[in-house]
Every structure is written in C-alpha cells, then in structure tokens.
Amino acid sequence: MKRQFLFDGRPVPFDEGQTILQAARAAGHYIPHLCWHPDFPPHGSCKLCTVKVGGRHVSSCAFPAREGMEVESDTPEINAERRALLQMLFVEGNHFCPGCEKSGNCQLQALAYDLEMTTPRFPHFYPDRPVDASHPDVLLDFNRCIFCELCVRASREVDGKNVFALGGRGLGKHLVVNAETGRLADTTLAADDLAANICPVGVILKKRVGFAVPIGERTYDAEPIHVHAMERDT
Amino acid sequence: MTEPSAQEKRPEPARLRIATASLAGCFGCHMSLLDIDERIFELAAKVEFDRSPLTDIKHCGPCDIGLIEGGVCNAENVHVLREFRRNCKTLVAVGACAINGGLPAQRNHLDVGACLQEVYCYREGLDGAGVPDDPELPLLLDKVRPIHEVVRVDYFLPGCPPSGDAIWKFLSDLVAGRTPRLPYALMHFD
Ligand code: SF4
Ligand code: SF4
Ligand code: FES
Numbered sequence: 385m386k387r388q389f390l391f392d393g394r395p396v397p398f399d400e401g402q403t404i405l406q407a408a409r410a411a412g413h414y415i416p417h418l419c420w421h422p423d424f425p426p427h428g429s430c431k432l433c434t435v436k437v438g439g440r441h442v443s444s445c446a447f448p449a450r451e452g453m454e455v456e457s458d459t460p461e462i463n464a465e466r467r468a469l470l471q472m473l474f475v476e477g478n479h480f481c482p483g484c485e486k487s488g489n490c491q492l493q494a495l496a497y498d499l500e501m502t503t504p505r506f507p508h509f510y511p512d513r514p515v516d517a518s519h520p521d522v523l524l525d526f527n528r529c530i531f532c533e534l535c536v537r538a539s540r541e542v543d544g545k546n547v548f549a550l551g552g553r554g555l556g557k558h559l560v561v562n563a564e565t566g567r568l569a570d571t572t573l574a575a576d577d578l579a580a581n582i583c584p585v586g587v588i589l590k591k592r593v594g595f596a597v598p599i600g601e602r603t604y605d606a607e608p609i610h611v612h613a614m615e616r617d618t
Numbered sequence: 619m620t621e622p623s624a625q626e627k628r629p630e631p632a633r634l635r636i637a638t639a640s641l642a643g644c645f646g647c648h649m650s651l652l653d654i655d656e657r658i659f660e661l662a663a664k665v666e667f668d669r670s671p672l673t674d675i676k677h678c679g680p681c682d683i684g685l686i687e688g689g690v691c692n693a694e695n696v697h698v699l700r701e702f703r704r705n706c707k708t709l710v711a712v713g714a715c716a717i718n719g720g721l722p723a724q725r726n727h728l729d730v731g732a733c734l735q736e737v738y739c740y741r742e743g744l745d746g747a748g749v750p751d752d753p754e755l756p757l758l759l760d761k762v763r764p765i766h767e768v769v770r771v772d773y774f775l776p777g778c779p780p781s782g783d784a785i786w787k788f789l790s791d792l793v794a795g796r797t798p799r800l801p802y803a804l805m806h807f808d
Binding site for chain 2: 484
C-alpha cells in the first residue's frame, strides 16, 4: 500500500521525496503559492503555501510529506494568514492594478481575489523604484517585484544566461540586472527566453502587447487561480 | 368603514441615510453608482441621500452609511473624511484610490515641491506663472494616502471603479443588514 497523509482530513498518497505541495497537487488539492513552480526546486520565500502540520506552520512547497501527518490548509485561520502575507506584499511594492499591464493575468492579484483580500490594510511603503525601459522588447517595472526569484532561476538554469539576481536584504532587497551598467539593454536577454516569460506579477513585461486583451477577458477574469493552476500546471 | 388593522397602522421603517463624497478621485465611482441603472428606484425606496454630489448638500448630518471615493491628497480631504467618520455609522472605502491611493498616489515617491514646480513653472507656455498660492486652495499633503491611513474604515469595495453590479451587490447586502461580500466575478482591482 502506498504511504499517505491526511490533507484537510482527506487521505493523500505520496512517493518518497515528494513535498506536501507536490503530493497534494497530484491528488487534486490546490495550495496557494507564488514562488513555487513545477520545473524548479522550491524556493520557500513567499510563504503563501504555508500549512499547519501538528500545530506547526511549515512551507508546504519545501516540507517533505511524511506517513500519517495531519496537514491543515484550507482553514479560516491559515487563509487569514495567507491574506496578511498578500497584504504585506501589496504595501511593500507599488501595486496600482488599474494601470498595470499584468492586471487580470497576475498571480498576486488572482490570489488576492481568491482569498477575498479587499484592502492592503497596512500602511503603504510607496517605495521609489524607477523602471528600466532600455531593452527593445522587454520592460522592467521593479515596483511590482515580489522577489520570488523565478526569473533568476529561469535565466540561470534554463536560459543559461544569468541575467537577473536579487541584491540587498530586508527593506533594501531589490531585483538586479547583471550588466555593468545595470541596464537590461546591456544583457543578452531575448524576448522568448523563459526568464522574460515567467514573472508571476507585472515586473518583466513584453513591449507592444500590453492591454491587447481587454479587461474582463483575461486569464483570471475567466476562472479563479485555484481552478486555473490545477488545469494548467503552473 | 372598517378600522385599518394594526399591521396597516405600523409606521414605515425609517429609511437608511447614505452620504457619499469624492476626495482625490475622478468621480468614476460615483458614475458607477449611477450604473446600477433602474435599480436606483429600488434603492431610493429604502434609503435617503444626505451629503452627496447627487444632492449637492455640503455637510453631512448623522448617517447610517458613508461611501467615500478617492484618496487623501490635501487638507480639505482630511477635513471631509473626518466629518464623514464622525457622522457615519458605517464607512465604506469605495474604489482603488480610497483603498490604496490609486493613480494620484503615483506621485508619492516624488518630492511634492518639485512636482508643483514641474507642473506650474517649467512647462512650455507657462513662462512667468508660479505655483498657485490662493488661500482658498487647500494645502497639499506630501503624500496621497488611502483613507484607512487617516480614519477607521469599516468596509472596502475594490475596483477602478467597482462595476455597477458590484456596487449594487455590496449596497444590497449592507442595506439588508448582511456583511457585504462580493462573489468572485465581481472582485476586481481594475
Ligand atoms: S503586479 Fe499584479 S498586483 Fe501588482 S499592480 Fe500589477 S496586477 Fe496589480
Ligand atoms: S521580477 Fe518577477 S520573476 Fe523576478 S523575482 Fe521579481 S517577481 Fe519574481
Ligand atoms: S510557494 Fe512555498 S514559500 Fe512560496
């Protein structure tokens, strides 16, 4: 018999080496996440995938599944904590959705919808982060970076280019472009690189395609992220 | 002639009083309120409007519900917002600007003095013009703030603007005494 654990009271089978998030997904249960991606090792930075195991909070994207464990995920308590994390992400950047090309296709926003976040609640930081429009095909709007490192991992591990990095710590953390000038135009990034297409929010944007799909017809206008992510494997 | 029954004699329940205001916003949320179309008659049967651009009353009295559109960008906004908070039992932040400062807050990482100079002094065709300083003009704040950073807010109705349907669902819940809740299709930040 396959080994299993309990996920919100339901048995979920798992293979040795699978994380809670992987096993839960394979069994058809969605766990909210932002920095996890099926093609990369877990990063464990956003904490949206937090679940409770035996009274302790753990990141389900990084925590190995174990026989007999009892995992709580879709509970009012955990979802309230996830909402608070989203609210912090919103106030730490400049997220003005109505003016953002990613609106409707953005995972941060879609999770906010799913978790019924109607307000960012905390005082806003309104940081000063100028954009980089130097590249002919790709725009960088640092105001929206949530430091998930997906672009960093994609560029390093798939594109083999190392275009992006994260620099600084705490409040000073920021996305870095690996060029002597610090400008995107002075890297080898191409518009069809995975790094240019993986950002879950509106930082790395293709030029000349913004707002092509009207509001109301975009990805998460059509279906919530918990449905979309399970169908599309992202 | 028969006497009216006790049922018929009972007075109409007092209608809820609603006030609305626009701070640093574009009036889009008020336009969206009008987008509830003919349902406005149903609403009018249940509520009375106090201070609002729709009534042109300048100061609100005691109200049940206050709907505020727009963020806080100057001293007058602070004043109006505080008056609303004092008078309204339930205060609702309506739309992106009231909730996170919205478009006006995109000046927040800039120096407000430099902004004013840029707009009134350095633009082509404005030679000799200065930053307006009429005492009638409310003093600008250095940052545009969401309203919950100034007063306590009871509910938030997101959208830029929230659709007529979202406003209708929200108000129907509130007027009926339910906790307002938007279904997924009406939850929009844009
Ligand atoms: S990145 Fe997402 S959450 Fe941020 S402004 Fe754009 S749509 Fe809104
Ligand atoms: S730019 Fe996008 S993909 Fe890269 S770290 Fe920031 S949010 Fe993540
Ligand atoms: S998805 Fe697990 S910490 Fe981000």
